[in-house]
Amino acid sequence: MRFRPFRPASAEILSDKKLKQAIKSILGYKPGNIHLYHLAFLHKSATQETNTGIRINNERLEFLGDAILDAVAADFLFKTFPTRDEGFLTEMRSKIVSRVMLNKLSQKMGVDQLIQLDGLSSATFRSFKGDAFEALIGAMYLDKGYDFTRKTILDRVISRYFDMDDLVNQEVNFKSKIIEWAQHEKKQTQFMVVDETGSGYKKQYIVELFIDGEAIARGQDYSIKGAEQNAAEKSWQKINGETIDLSSQNG
DSSP: OOOOOOOOSSSOOOOHHHHHHHHHHHHSSOOSSHHHHHHHTBOGGGOEEOTTOOEEOSHHHHHHHHHHHHHHHHHHHHHHOTTOOHHHHHHHHHHHHOHHHHHHHHHHHTGGGGOBOOTTOTTTOTTHHHHHHHHHHHHHHHHHOHHHHHHHHIIIIIHHHOOHHHHHHOOOOHHHHHHHHHHHHTOOEEEEEEEEESOGGGOEEEEEEEETTEEEEEEEESSHHHHHHHHHHHHHHHHTSSSOOGGGGOO
């Protein structure tokens, strides 16, 4: 689908040629359908409408890229750690694809410099850098296919920006982060087991995190502690992302 890129207050519009050069510099290949990549960097704050009334931004590509990145990371970890259990693999994947990590990757790789964002929105949409990274993965998949995308992620992202030994030892305690944030913002937090599923060794707990009495996110795991961490991570992404901004409700 062809469209005229939005001209934001905060970024220079790149020509097709310059955008192709930027993608080649970042990921090592020349794009085919360049319009997919223009779309990947069109943040929702800069949404356009076609002449038929369809709203265009990078959210659909972000959704697709998120799924592709999850699959590639899971496959990589499964083969890299053949003796480790599901819990370990899930935690490692969470570290790789966390919003905080993707925001940092976007900056390190220069992806953030290509985003078409309303100049007044960068403080509000704190996860826009990671979102654009996922949208870029989605564009690559549609342009080049899964095998090409998988190889590029492994060669140009995971092998260059992740040290597996460091990642194994990296402690990401999102529950502690939430509690520290809540204390600073003078808010009350409560983790509550709201349901259970399965039985025996398949039993899992579903925990919901409430902040000032408001349900923020649910987590599920084979242990209550794991479910709390899962709910805390989702909540942390929301607090530091686009879905909610609890700090604005303070006072």
